Amino acid sequence: MALIVQKFGGTSVGSVERIRNVARRVAKWKAAGHDLVVVPSAMAGETNRLIGLAQSLQPQPDARELDVVASTGEQVTIGLLTMALLEIGVKARSYTGWQVRVLTDSAFTKSRIIEIQDQKIRSDLKAGYVAVVAGFQGMDENGNITTLGRGGSDTSAVALAAALKADECHIYTDVDGVYTTDPRLVPEARRLRTITFEEMLEMAGAGSKVLQIRSVEFAGKYKVPTRVISSLTDPDIPVAEEGQSGTLITFEEDPHMAMEKAVISGVAFNRDEAKITVHDVPDRPGIAYAILGPIADASIDVDVIVQNVGHDGMTDMTFTVHRNDYKKAVKILNDQVKPHIKCRAVSGDERIAKVSIVGMGMRSHAGIAAQMFRTLAEEGINIQMISTSEIKITVVIEEKYTELAVRVLHKAFELDQA
Amino acid sequence: MALIVQKFGGTSVGSVERIRNVARRVAKWKAAGHDLVVVPSAMAGETNRLIGLAQSLQPQPDARELDVVASTGEQVTIGLLTMALLEIGVKARSYTGWQVRVLTDSAFTKSRIIEIQDQKIRSDLKAGYVAVVAGFQGMDENGNITTLGRGGSDTSAVALAAALKADECHIYTDVDGVYTTDPRLVPEARRLRTITFEEMLEMAGAGSKVLQIRSVEFAGKYKVPTRVISSLTDPDIPVAEEGQSGTLITFEEDPHMAMEKAVISGVAFNRDEAKITVHDVPDRPGIAYAILGPIADASIDVDVIVQNVGHDGMTDMTFTVHRNDYKKAVKILNDQVKPHIKCRAVSGDERIAKVSIVGMGMRSHAGIAAQMFRTLAEEGINIQMISTSEIKITVVIEEKYTELAVRVLHKAFELDQA
Numbered sequence: 001m002a003l004i005v006q007k008f009g010g011t012s013v014g015s016v017e018r019i020r021n022v023a024r025r026v027a028k029w030k031a032a033g034h035d036l037v038v039v040p041s042a043m044a045g046e047t048n049r050l051i052g053l054a055q056s057l058q059p060q061p062d063a064r065e066l067d068v069v070a071s072t073g074e075q076v077t078i079g080l081l082t083m084a085l086l087e088i089g090v091k092a093r094s095y096t097g098w099q100v101r102v103l104t105d106s107a108f109t110k111s112r113i114i115e116i117q118d119q120k121i122r123s124d125l126k127a128g129y130v131a132v133v134a135g136f137q138g139m140d141e142n143g144n145i146t147t148l149g150r151g152g153s154d155t156s157a158v159a160l161a162a163a164l165k166a167d168e169c170h171i172y173t174d175v176d177g178v179y180t181t182d183p184r185l186v187p188e189a190r191r192l193r194t195i196t197f198e199e200m201l202e203m204a205g206a207g208s209k210v211l212q213i214r215s216v217e218f219a220g221k222y223k224v225p226t227r228v229i230s231s232l233t234d235p236d237i238p239v240a241e242e243g244q245s246g247t248l249i250t251f252e253e254d255p256h257m258a259m260e261k262a263v264i265s266g267v268a269f270n271r272d273e274a275k276i277t278v279h280d281v282p283d284r285p286g287i288a289y290a291i292l293g294p295i296a297d298a299s300i301d302v303d304v305i306v307q308n309v310g311h312d313g314m315t316d317m318t319f320t321v322h323r324n325d326y327k328k329a330v331k332i333l334n335d336q337v338k339p340h341i342k343c344r345a346v347s348g349d350e351r352i353a354k355v356s357i358v359g360m361g362m363r364s365h366a367g368i369a370a371q372m373f374r375t376l377a378e379e380g381i382n383i384q385m386i387s388t389s390e391i392k393i394t395v396v397i398e399e400k401y402t403e404l405a406v407r408v409l410h411k412a413f414e415l416d417q418a
Numbered sequence: 419m420a421l422i423v424q425k426f427g428g429t430s431v432g433s434v435e436r437i438r439n440v441a442r443r444v445a446k447w448k449a450a451g452h453d454l455v456v457v458p459s460a461m462a463g464e465t466n467r468l469i470g471l472a473q474s475l476q477p478q479p480d481a482r483e484l485d486v487v488a489s490t491g492e493q494v495t496i497g498l499l500t501m502a503l504l505e506i507g508v509k510a511r512s513y514t515g516w517q518v519r520v521l522t523d524s525a526f527t528k529s530r531i532i533e534i535q536d537q538k539i540r541s542d543l544k545a546g547y548v549a550v551v552a553g554f555q556g557m558d559e560n561g562n563i564t565t566l567g568r569g570g571s572d573t574s575a576v577a578l579a580a581a582l583k584a585d586e587c588h589i590y591t592d593v594d595g596v597y598t599t600d601p602r603l604v605p606e607a608r609r610l611r612t613i614t615f616e617e618m619l620e621m622a623g624a625g626s627k628v629l630q631i632r633s634v635e636f637a638g639k640y641k642v643p644t645r646v647i648s649s650l651t652d653p654d655i656p657v658a659e660e661g662q663s664g665t666l667i668t669f670e671e672d673p674h675m676a677m678e679k680a681v682i683s684g685v686a687f688n689r690d691e692a693k694i695t696v697h698d699v700p701d702r703p704g705i706a707y708a709i710l711g712p713i714a715d716a717s718i719d720v721d722v723i724v725q726n727v728g729h730d731g732m733t734d735m736t737f738t739v740h741r742n743d744y745k746k747a748v749k750i751l752n753d754q755v756k757p758h759i760k761c762r763a764v765s766g767d768e769r770i771a772k773v774s775i776v777g778m779g780m781r782s783h784a785g786i787a788a789q790m791f792r793t794l795a796e797e798g799i800n801i802q803m804i805s806t807s808e809i810k811i812t813v814v815i816e817e818k819y820t821e822l823a824v825r826v827l828h829k830a831f832e833l834d835q836a
């Protein structure tokens with residue numbers, strides 16, 4: 001008998017019929033003797049509806065009040081799912097974030113969890129109840145309602161699993177696991193049976209949308225075994241089978257898991273970014289801050305940053321930002337930064353893609369980067385930027401080569417082989 | 419400068435545009451120097467939508483979970499209304515029932531308010547904020563979400579006004595006050611400038627739908643001056659004018675108000691009931707309980723009850739129930755009561771109407787009942803049952819005479835005269 005936290009996304013609870021299916025799925029696990037804590041998202045479309053109402057009254061909605069409104073989506077779902085469970089004879093009780101309670105900081109619309117008080121849920125589980133807990137939401141120390149931001153239900157589920165020391169956290173979603181790359185691009189893409197949380201983190205950062213990056217950080221920090229499972233299968237498939245399906249996010253400490261690993265686990269890509277170069281800036285201390293400080297002040301996130309070694313006391317700095325922020329960033333550099341640091345020019349390119357290979361194995365295998373660059377060169381794909389971490393190599397290339405680059409890298413690292 | 423609680427019904431906040439109008443109305447009162455606590459209902463249709471979702475998952479929804487779901491309607495509105503106020507430059511902050519907090523008993527879906535903690539709202543008002551408080555909802559001592567049942571926002575508003583010792587409670591609704599009778603039936607019906615809370619209570623009990631009866635009880639118990647005002651007027655009409663409009667519910671202690679009163683304040687009617695007679699029951703102690711006990715056990719509310727003086731050791735008992743309960747009540751009487759008390763027969767009639775005249779003045783005026791009965795007799799309307807209280811006389815008549823009876827009584831008691 002295990003304690004399992006199960007999270008269901010907005011599509012999985014998107015209609016009365018689907019909520020019934022979720023209830024059947026949960027009932028099946030309960031019947032198998034497990035303790036269940038279930039975390040549903042808001043019904044698909046509901047959060048957008050609520051935010052739309054808010055924006056039509058206040059174009060930039062007050063953050064505290066937006067959380068009051070947006071948090072109702074999950075509150076509705078916990079009540080409905082609990083009813084569906086009761087209707088099929090499963091003892092269940094719902095909890096909002098403040099009822100649990102999930103204590104957060106006061107950064108409305110993007111709060112971070114500080115502490116989860118688990119007494120009520122523990123005593124419910126002991127009494128044989130399924131606890132149905134609203135994802136995405138919490139309460140600050142002043143009793144205000146807070147939300148964790150988009151995708152926050154994943155984080156709620158993993159954080160609950162950590163607080164309750166759950167045996168496993170199941171993230172039910174509309175894909176059946178984590179793939180070596182996007183199967184829509186590469187039909188040979190394979191589902192990974194396991195992936196380390198570090199790899200998952202790099203995959204998420206590199207554009208893979210399976211799990212929200214904060215929830216992966218949480219899973220890693222608290223070592224929560226987290227499994228991504230499809231919610232589109234027959235709700236009545238046996239627990240033994242469902243419990244081995246999908247992709248399990250593991251921790252390297254497990255030697256069996258580490259041994260099994262291939263060199264590279266996956267190829268990720270992202271076409272949402274744009275590249276900006278500041279040319280011929282004086283190569284002196286403080287220059288990176290002088291350039292990126294005003295960008296950060298405008299709340300623009302910077303991703304890949306590359307600075308070449310200098311020449312003649314000058315250097316170039318290149319970085320990527322989200323395409324939506326591109327024009328704003330270029331304007332800031334021209335208006336505020338250029339006159340100040342006396343660089344030669346600011347240039348940019350919106351038609352780029354970021355392609356990464358990710359794998360724990362590359363730490364103990366030399367020549368992975370060289371193999372990646374050779375593979376791309378053989379296809380005539382020019383590399384514009386390179387950035388590396390311990391378990392990821394990212395290149396920026398011309399956008400039109402994205403599919404080709406992903407396909408050849410997937411093949412070169414034999415990700416299509418079982 | 420006064421402290422005013424203003425309640426807005428579901429129609430008044432039924433769209434983004436209407437919420438903006440409510441904000442303008444509130445802003446106007448704030449600009450006139452008053453402290454405001456605003457209690458909005460859920461947007462029109464929202465509570466029914468939520469209950470519909472619940473019933474499609476569980477035909478008899480679990481009461482605790484239904485409150486979790488249903489209470490979100492008001493939570494959305496407080497956030498939206500607060501945004502609308504902020505957008506036009508009015509400092510405002512929203513509160514759910516549990517944030518206030520409104521402590522209730524644990525009778526989910528029909529809870530009663532035990533206590534309102536007013537510290538947070540008081541300190542907000544002191545700091546110049548408009549407090550926007552969710553109606554209809556509260557929290558029990560175990561931290562469960564509760565709701566007050568249909569029309570509960572009226573009760574929330576009056577209870578808040580009592581707790582805060584507000585100078586006046588404004589109930590904004592889609593009628594412009596309390597009328598001498600239903601203007602759709604009698605075009606000459608006049609709006610009452612004032613009505614005592616006892617009269618209002620009898621009017622509500624007799625079928626007038628302007629205010630929920632529990633909110634009137636609250637207003638009476640805590641002597642909250644409550645004014646029914648139209649929310650359909652131009653939101654920018656001057657405060658001085660709006661503050662004198664509608665109908666003020668008063669307390670007889672005010673001698674000026676008492677002097678002004680006419681003998682009769684209004685004619686109320688109700689066509690939702692059915693009449694049941696139990697014939698020739700033994701005229702002995704305990705017989706009323708033997709008949710009405712099983713009815714009450716089936717959760718059927720009984721309204722008018724009449725028992726005639728006995729003859730030959732036998733008596734008849736007649737009472738009215740809601741038409742929806744009629745068949746069930748007759749079946750209980752035939753199956754459970756008749757064999758037990760050995761009455762002669764059970765008969766009934768679904769085509770009846772209840773017509774009442776209500777007025778504080780009738781306590782000091784003889785002959786009011788006689789005048790009522792004569793007026794009806796002159797029109798050939800037979801009276802089937804009579805029931806009286808200190809300030810109300812109710813008759814049950816054949817349903818088809820309802821309009822005629824209301825019209826002739828309205829004229830006979832000169833309710834059409836200013």
